[in-house]
Amino acid sequence: EPEVTQTPSHQVTQMGQEVILRCVPISNHLYFYWYRQILGQKVEFLVSFYNNEISEKSEIFDDQFSVERPDGSNFTLKIRSTKLEDSAMYFCASSVGGVGLETQYFGPGTRLLVL
Amino acid sequence: AQSVTQLGSHVSVSEGALVLLRCNYSSSVPPYLFWYVQYPNQGLQLLLKYTTGATLVKGINGFEAEFKKSETSFHLTKPSAHMSDAAEYFCAVSATAGKSTFGDGTTLTVKP
Numbered sequence: 047e048p049e050v051t052q053t054p055s056h057q058v059t060q061m062g063q064e065v066i067l068r069c070v071p072i073s074n075h076l077y078f079y080w081y082r083q084i085l086g087q088k089v090e091f092l093v094s095f096y097n098n099e100i101s102e103k104s105e106i107f108d109d110q111f112s113v114e115r116p117d118g119s120n121f122t123l124k125i126r127s128t129k130l131e132d133s134a135m136y137f138c139a140s141s142v143g144g145v146g147l148e149t150q151y152f153g154p155g156t157r158l159l160v161l
Numbered sequence: 162a163q164s165v166t167q168l169g170s171h172v173s174v175s176e177g178a179l180v181l182l183r184c185n186y187s188s189s190v191p192p193y194l195f196w197y198v199q200y201p202n203q204g205l206q207l208l209l210k211y212t213t214g215a216t217l218v219k220g221i222n223g224f225e226a227e228f229k230k231s232e233t234s235f236h237l238t239k240p241s242a243h244m245s246d247a248a249e250y251f252c253a254v255s256a257t258a259g260k261s262t263f264g265d266g267t268t269l270t271v272k273p
Contacts (some may be wrong), residue, residue: 079260080183089205089251089263102260139205152197154204 048072050153054136059128067156075099078106078121079089079139080113082106089137090149095121096144128160162189163254167264170210180224180239182267184252194235195253196226205218205251211235222246231238249270 059065067133069077072127080092083107111122111126121140125132135157168183168216186192193212197205216228226237235252249268253261 081261081263088265089261090251092261094260105261149195149207149210153204153206 050138050140050151051062052136052153052156054156055154056157056159058161061130061160062127063126065125065158067136067138067158069121069123069140069153070119071121071138071140072151073119075142077101077144077148078113078115078143079141080123081137081152083137083155084131084134092123093161094144101144116124124152125158128158129145130160133158133160163192163262165252165258165262165264167250167252167267169267170265171268171270173270174176174242174273176231176244177241180237180242180246180269182237182250182252182269184226184235184237184264185233186252186254188254188256190256192254192256194226195219195255196224196235196237197253198222199249199251199253199261199266201248203271207245208250229242242269242271244273 049065053068061081081089082161093103110126114122131157135155137155138153141148141150164187166185195210196208198208199205208224209218211218211228219225224239228235249266251266252264253259
């Protein structure tokens with residue numbers, strides 16, 4: 047069964063450094079998402095992406111964050127200058143369509159630790 | 162706007178007992194509702210979802226949930242708990258935009 051993959055599974059970085067989290071969505075999916083989950087807290091929506099544009103973003107997704115689909119398969123989340131509070135599990139998801147009833151398929155996550 | 166409230170951050174049941182995890186939602190448009198399970202250090206796996214039609218939805222691993230519009234609820238049940246059901250469970254709602262709003266999660270513990 048096709049699945050969403052994410053790399054790396056774990057990343058440790060120093061505060062102020064840039065990180066890029068990578069995702070390979072399911073191949074026929076057109077909508078892509080990033081969520082994050084701070085340890086012990088709920089999963090929070092960051093951004094949705096369709097047709098090479100951001101469709102929607104949350105208040106968490108400030109100027110430090112950016113997303114890109116650099117080629118036909120990868121979907122990336124960049125954090126320009128990491129802060130301690132960016133430490134979290136980051137999940138990528140994809141779906142065939144963008145309406146609410148479409149199932150979002152989640153990747154296994156990247157655990158980011160900012161020191 | 163949409164939101165989800167999961168009543169009970171921790172639920173403990175004995176193996177073989179009924180599992181009931183509660184979820185109430187708020188949505189300004191007809192909601193689409195989901196339950197996900199998360200095992201330690203893993204991603205989110207879809208258990209079941211409600212979009213339209215039959216209000217009793219069956220999912221994987223013997224779980225089911227019933228959409229009750231009058232109660233704005235979407236509680237998750239399983240008749241007989243198994244040790245392997247121990248995990249964190251998230252209820253989520255989405256509307257037309259596609260993004261999902263998650264509840265705080267409920268940790269299910271299954272005692273032998």
